[in-house]
Amino acid sequence: MSIESIIQKTVSHWMQASGRLNDVVISSRIRLARNLEGYPFPLELSESQALELINQVKEAVAKAPDGPFEYVSLSEISPLERHVLVEKHLVSPQYVENPMGRGVAINDDQSISIMVNEEDHLRIQCFLPGFNLEEAWDCAAKVDDLLEASLDIAFDEKIGFLTACPTNVGTGLRASAMVHLPALVMTNQVNRVLGSLPQLGLTVRGLFGEGSDAMGNLFQISNQVTLGKTEEDILANLSAVTSQIVDKEREARQSLSEGAKEQLEDRVWRAYGLLTNARLIPGQEALKLLSDVRLGADLGFISNLELEVFNELIVSTGPAHLQYFAGQEINSMARAGQRAILIRSRLINADREEQRC
């Protein structure tokens, strides 16, 4: 596996439409922040210390029982390749701005990534399809155990795991669920429903985490507090709230289906017509239209589309992916053209494959 093969593999495990409640919950993610004893936090790390640390991590992951990790050094790949990793959710957007002394270990199905020298020395991420926080937690805990077996992780008996930023101290855990809430948006309920989350210790972010807008009716819900609670409590709270949001979204879909079915079908099919015919599709519009078509597929208005095509297209129509596969930097108009070609061929193929079965 190389950076090329990581990028060529356009369907990561989390994009599969096999998870629980996947009509609303796209994916579940667990992130653990860990640091090594005896080193300053990454911001203060010298070049040689960074390298030393990287080598320790590479050795540790080489012993992974569930198959090999590929270690990618950020300074050895192109800026475009780095942004492809961001679009694949394997690294964070802030992380790739300064590639020196940084790298990421990625497993074969891209469900696990370990960023080295991000804000903390280690950021372990497990990413699974559907509503699957517990399995994602099991996965992350295993990786944590693997690393702890050979690395000296900074841990205080009273406080818990030590982290660069106090907001991560304690469990170092951020659990999140990516939810698709088109009906709550259409019925103007989304602000009310999500507005109550901070009181429950949860935050809402957009598709690409902190600071990103909610595009394509996709919202990331995650815990805000990492200290003073057990991992089990954090997960139980997020799970309970996410389940309620799923119920609210399903109710809103049901009420739209009953009260305004014709308008909803019209909206869904218009989106499908545009996606399969337009010659220039800007990124924001693609997310909006894919959201409408996905809702139509969830409601059974469009029956012959595999659901994973939506997750795949959200990622593969990102600007970095389009430019990577075009083999060069291209402007936004050329990207809109490439995006239209990709979406058209992918949706029509997804349609035909289904019909053939």
Next chain:
Amino acid sequence: MSIESIIQKTVSHWMQASGRLNDVVISSRIRLARNLEGYPFPLELSESQALELINQVKEAVAKAPDGPFEYVSLSEISPLERHVLVEKHLVSPQYVENPMGRGVAINDDQSISIMVNEEDHLRIQCFLPGFNLEEAWDCAAKVDDLLEASLDIAFDEKIGFLTACPTNVGTGLRASAMVHLPALVMTNQVNRVLGSLPQLGLTVRGLFGEGSDAMGNLFQISNQVTLGKTEEDILANLSAVTSQIVDKEREARQSLSEGAKEQLEDRVWRAYGLLTNARLIPGQEALKLLSDVRLGADLGFISNLELEVFNELIVSTGPAHLQYFAGQEINSMARAGQRAILIRSRLINADREEQRC
């Protein structure tokens, strides 16, 4: 032939895409206003006089050498059927409001209609596809001769034909060309180009004549003055100006094709995608989208569509047609649904027929 068979025949002769310059000129129309000696104008006509006059016309057209006319008494058909005749351009919108003592004779291919007791006793109309004013004039003149052979037409040696409204006196001739000017509209040139027509003795109207808006980028250009000019002069003037407008529209299309081809293709295919997928299409939007797709067909962006499908759909998606074929009065939302079904099946059929060839 009956009112049912007239309505069932959805493709009138003028809708065929066989005429000259039919990339811009949809159809050519000649209308002659005539009145009978010895009767007051229709507004002053008694019921028995109206009936007498109708019977004379029925007798006269029965002798038509080119096949029979069907005479339809407006008071004997339903309001919906009357409005279908309006949408087919066989009678004028104002005409059907008061059906008493009125009727229309229509030939087999619907290229000729003779309204009895409209504003004048007789309104002869010939309607042909493409840019074909001379043939339409020949056609109307023949019908005029046929009627004159047995009716006593009011004619003054000095003034010419006498008509109810002084604006029609003289030749009683209104010649018009229906033109499709999407590129002049898109490039904001249409007001300038058409704005000069009044100085040339011409007027511009929308799809349904006087008082109607220009929908779907369709404009009717016709002569304003009927007096003091020969029929030949009127036709020559309209022909020359229409030719110039055709040139300007073609230039605008060429320049759009060169300067903004991707955006234009995108616009055309988006319209096609919406027309073949939307589940609710309001009438105005249908005309706008059909205009875009027709432009795409004219420019070769969409190669496998018969052109006559556009003329047919403009007419058959009218509210009266939709309600007639639904078998009942239906509201605008239900019409939008019926319109979408009709357009989708017709465009997809038009596509498949071509592919089969």
